[in-house]
Amino acid sequence: MSERVTSLQVAKHAGVSQSAVSRVFTPGASVSARTIAKVRSAAEALGYRPNVLARAMVSGKSHIIGLVVSYLDNYFYPDALERLSTALQAKGYHVLVFMATQNSEDSLEHIVAEILDYQVDGILLASVALSSDLARRCQAAGVPVVLFNRSQDDAGVSSITSDNMGGGRKLGQLLLEAGHQRIAYLAGWEGASTQRDREAGLRSALSDAGATLFAREVGNFDTEQAREATRRLFAHAAPAQRPDALFAANDHMAIMAMDVLRFELGLRIPDDVSVVGFDDVPPAAWPSYDLTTIRQRADTMVEHTVAALLHNITQAAVQHIQIDAPLIIRSSARLARPSKH
């Protein structure tokens, strides 16, 4: 049970002052080459490494980013988390994870308070919204908050999202062009801006074409609820009375729906029903699904998130960044017949 080596021990060993040791391990400090050499070799010999916590206490910078995630069911998040953590790590920051078990605002209240206790340098909220009061408190504490894959106008915090509305439109247009007459929408959790914006995009595409939504059910981004919603949507056996296309608010629900359509209802995709999703998670590309979807570019989103977080750590400037989201055409949705000239 050997104790940890401190800067004082290194100082003694190197025959310099303790502050000299500190300077050697502080990037922008002024130290002579001789001192650096002495200290480095002493540190090496003793196996010294600065105590991050002590440093954090006095400097006020913990180099810790508090991350709140609510559910990792949607495979978009593990991927994003991996990239985020790696990117932050490269900048000398690390992610402290907090699971938001409920959608309850009260729970987030506790969680944010807890995060603040760690003197984090920033808070990242993934798929979670917050009250403007809570946002204000974070600002008061001098801690920047960034929303990942959620946007919110009222709270006065930065956000990074895909162009969900634009993506929804593209998908809607694709379905319309293919000649679909009865488009159904499988909604996500209504509290999510992603859900709202994607649906708004679809609806705008429909109304531009003078069309209207044929049916709508809520799946709440949840596996089982998505299955049940699909069953309700396709309860009518008569082809003319059921949807001929299904727009799911995310890939995860689209996949659940496809399984229900094929294995429970015996429908063919896309012959009987076209299905489209949103996210482009890995399973969407698996041949069994080959889902037409909108890609959320996790790499770009993460890049901007890290920049916003680290940028805001010095200067506060609320920004809403929207990443372009390309349409990925696969085989789960029928296409328009190429027009002949």
Place this chain on the structure above:
Amino acid sequence: MSERVTSLQVAKHAGVSQSAVSRVFTPGASVSARTIAKVRSAAEALGYRPNVLARAMVSGKSHIIGLVVSYLDNYFYPDALERLSTALQAKGYHVLVFMATQNSEDSLEHIVAEILDYQVDGILLASVALSSDLARRCQAAGVPVVLFNRSQDDAGVSSITSDNMGGGRKLGQLLLEAGHQRIAYLAGWEGASTQRDREAGLRSALSDAGATLFAREVGNFDTEQAREATRRLFAHAAPAQRPDALFAANDHMAIMAMDVLRFELGLRIPDDVSVVGFDDVPPAAWPSYDLTTIRQRADTMVEHTVAALLHNITQAAVQHIQIDAPLIIRSSARLARPSKH
């Protein structure tokens, strides 16, 4: 940019000493009801919360667990991470994430050093092995190390795994009983104990029956490599020259293999080939795959992991816990015809 409230300010406001404030926020301390009341109301009024970092520095307990993960592609890990974080959170601990980008030992060296800088109360290695030298250094630092889903005899650290060998045996027996003659094995990364043990289980079942492995290729637990390995395994078109059963070292590879078998080679599952995997990740239960597999009970594994971690924080006692892993029979593998009496 209001500054954070300190215990001293609360003390003044409440008309007590600073240490009284500290005691009120320390679970086992002796304070009178009167003092508690005064301090609590002052704290409330000022919005005081103890600084975790300062507390960590002096007490030596940071209540932070360093977690090293290498890849979240395998959907077993996000699930485990979610449960782990939630369970630890309930005990007042939090997870600081470190991504191990490479399998390189050198990189782990750096990462562990970095973790130690945070004065963590424990280190959790998920799907990562470590050198015994590294393990010794952690022990020297008084930090317990627990391996999750990996086991290692030499390093002298605790580990939590499923009964991979037993699981491999069960799957092997199932395949044998169904009358399979040409069983192929799609191996994971050879450095992983899970890979080794699962294969050993399969081989022991085979040799017990006087059978032998028909073919073997390495997929390294990787999407693309698994696909390529499958193509090599089934390169011979003649049914008698190709495997009639495929045992993949994990579900993720089994799923990739199924897609190649069906969509590239036009084989039927399980009519032409039986496929089995290991983990029971969510997609294994999706009707499109309906994969026969061995369930890794993430809930139980996490439970034991948390116990081992928190237990070892006080008393050092290396233990290797192996969780029972049940066979989940679905339709991707043929079954033995029920024997008639």
Place this chain on the structure above:
DNA sequence: CTGAAAGCGCTAACAA
């Protein structure tokens, strides 16, 4: 460039 000295916010003896 370097050492001395003053804390960062808190816990933990130690007396009282």
Place this chain on the structure above:
DNA sequence: TTGTTAGCGCTTTCAG
């Protein structure tokens, strides 16, 4: 039960 007094290991003025 309480207040007083030392620090935890480090960064950061401030003289020199």
